[in-house]
Amino acid sequence: MTIPRLLVVDDDAETRGMLTQFLRQNGFIALPCDSESTIRDQLDSGRVDLILLDVMLGDEYGVDICKRLRSEQDVPVILVSALSADHHRMAGYEVGADDYIAKPFNPNLLLARVKAVLHRAKRSSSLTYRRSISTFRFGGWCYDAKRDEVTSPQGYQVSLSRKETALLKVFLGNPHIPLTREEINTALDVTGDGQDAGSGNPGRAIDVLVGRLRGKVEADPKIPELLRTQRGVGYVFAVDVAVEDDQ
Amino acid sequence: MTIPRLLVVDDDAETRGMLTQFLRQNGFIALPCDSESTIRDQLDSGRVDLILLDVMLGDEYGVDICKRLRSEQDVPVILVSALSADHHRMAGYEVGADDYIAKPFNPNLLLARVKAVLHRAKRSSSLTYRRSISTFRFGGWCYDAKRDEVTSPQGYQVSLSRKETALLKVFLGNPHIPLTREEINTALDVTGDGQDAGSGNPGRAIDVLVGRLRGKVEADPKIPELLRTQRGVGYVFAVDVAVEDDQ
DNA sequence: AGGCCTAGGTAACAGCGTGTAACAGAACAC
């Protein structure tokens, strides 16, 4: 295996520099980034094994970036944050981060976590890393993340709304795992501080949204095979998801 | 391919027993443990696919045990806890647990999470697990656990509700053994701490449930041949059960 | 035998969770 390549994403130059240097001293290839666009540049231009992502990035929430990245790519992400309040952590995990470290952190702890996550990633991915995911296949259906299009088993094109797409992605990222309405809501709603999500949804928006997605992505919406209800719990995506990446 | 082997670690005998029984009824091999040393015995003596670990184990924290185990072995761990506060959850994840379930939990949720973790583990490891029990045959009837469908001796399809299905599974797992209403209730209601189950059911829910199941899974509900009443005791499943698993 | 007493069967009802049609406001295109 080659030397792991890490992205260090932080808008504070000093922190970024220290982290980068520290990681390099410890045998990693560290690539500094300061914005989402520079992250994407790096992802497009070569293999990336792990992203160290600061939670506060200008006005942007790292959590949001993490969410977007995870919906497209399979690169492990460790969130780094000055905010150690529990709800921030929860938001991080629910959004698909592999780990979460609060500042100030022990450098050796960081190193250990980085190694642990890389180790896990190595185990769970039989393929080599890098690659941007472009196509999901599930039960005859096909979702093209690049074009945001869904194709039915019969080859019909279905167009999804923004929320429907987001919901489908949540399920595609968590096949066979029952998700509560609250978890789904958080995943769709992450605002970084979770304020809105917390106050939100006394209503049944998720139910309706699931119903609408069923109408588009089920052979027979009356007998759901993909988006199964778990009474008293929530919903599960009940089929395997195959992920293909483009070149 | 073999049936997944799970360790159920809890120092409370009742919880341990309920969990073990419940998992066995659902096609797993469940091995009860009550301490770290018994865990190690099991790990040394054979393959273990997943550990269900109670967070409070005497004075010991399951989290600590989890940490030690993860530092040596690669066995997936699900932490089970009465403590649902976020920081406990975080501690669980940080220590390397694959999932975290708070008591009281929905049995089906537990089952689904167990399957999800095994599913993940299967993909990432060279071992091949899994081979869940899929078909039960009893007195001309047939229950397909995969599809949750019952077929009558005449070939008619019968659909069961969630609770009816759960009850049938309890009987299928304990043929010829008289079960008291309390035992049945416990088996259906696994809440982890049994709090709810204990306080619960002053009523006759089980009687009614058995009646409803008889209505669907008896040639003549008036003269039960499968679900026999034992006056003053409870109910028995009075025929042999043949188990087939898929390939 | 008849008279009780108790356990169990079951119809009827109520509460709850979920599916969904209809509606209303927001966002956006033209």
Next chain:
DNA sequence: GTGTTCTGTTACACGCTGTTACCTAGGCCT
């Protein structure tokens, strides 16, 4: 502006589940 699309809310329907009440069956007594 008008019209369209998206999204959350509401209201109603329906199925599932536990409770209750009433009835029958079985067991035990005198």
